[in-house]
Amino acid sequence: MKVTMKDIAKELNISINAVSIALNDKPGVSESMRLKILRTADKMGYINEKHHYLSVFSKSNICILMQSYYANTGHFYSIVLRSIVERAKELGYISILNYFEDNQFEFPDCIIDRKVTGILVVGKISDQNLNQLKNTGIPVVLVDYTSLGDTCDCVLTHNKQGGYLITQYVLDKGYKRVGFFGDLEYSLSFSDRFMGYKQALVNRNTISDIESYINQYSILHETEKYVLENDVNSIVSLLKKSELPEVFVCSNDSNEAVTGK
Structure with missing residues (x-):
């Protein structure tokens, strides 16, 4: 049997009129009640059957997408x-979090059903998958990442400047052997911090x-x-393969804790 407004009203112990007002995005109910009605309607299957209401429902949700690879990155992304x-x-x-694999990208149901008003992508995403998201017509914002091949709104920190300033500080303290510790392929933030580190060395003009x-x-x-897996032995092996500097400029706090710098 198809779900009706009467069923929704009965479930919430409210009037059918209140349900109708909420589903048609009209004034007369509080925002908290409107969201409660919309979510109950969606849970009961009413929204899927009545596509007329999808644009109303979508106003209350945002989709957060993040590669499953980052799920265990620890403190920063949390x-x-x-x-x-x-x-x-x-x-x-209301935020709807979905993890994805960049090499096997699939739209989550909330995007397919157009139940979101915007999409936030946290961390890296390929240009191909980014274009797929943009082609839905739903606004997309990148967080801690930006595409070099496609224009998109993004939120970034001054990673290059940060890498530059900390390296400059260490050099000013008189240290001569300063290395960088961090996986450049992990994120754009890491590579930007490395570029800042490198620029500080270049500007010092004492390294041939x-x-x-x-x-x-x-x-x-x-x-x-290795940091994410807390694999100290593998990290120690990496350290033994290189000539240790006096100071490491680390890509993040986790690296700093492991290297003890």
């Missing part, structure tokens, strides 16, 4: 996600061969997977 959810809630939105210097003292690959 803060980002919590901040997004809390701020969205303050503005009257920058590339050889960096290769001698830096560890730029595979570090993050």
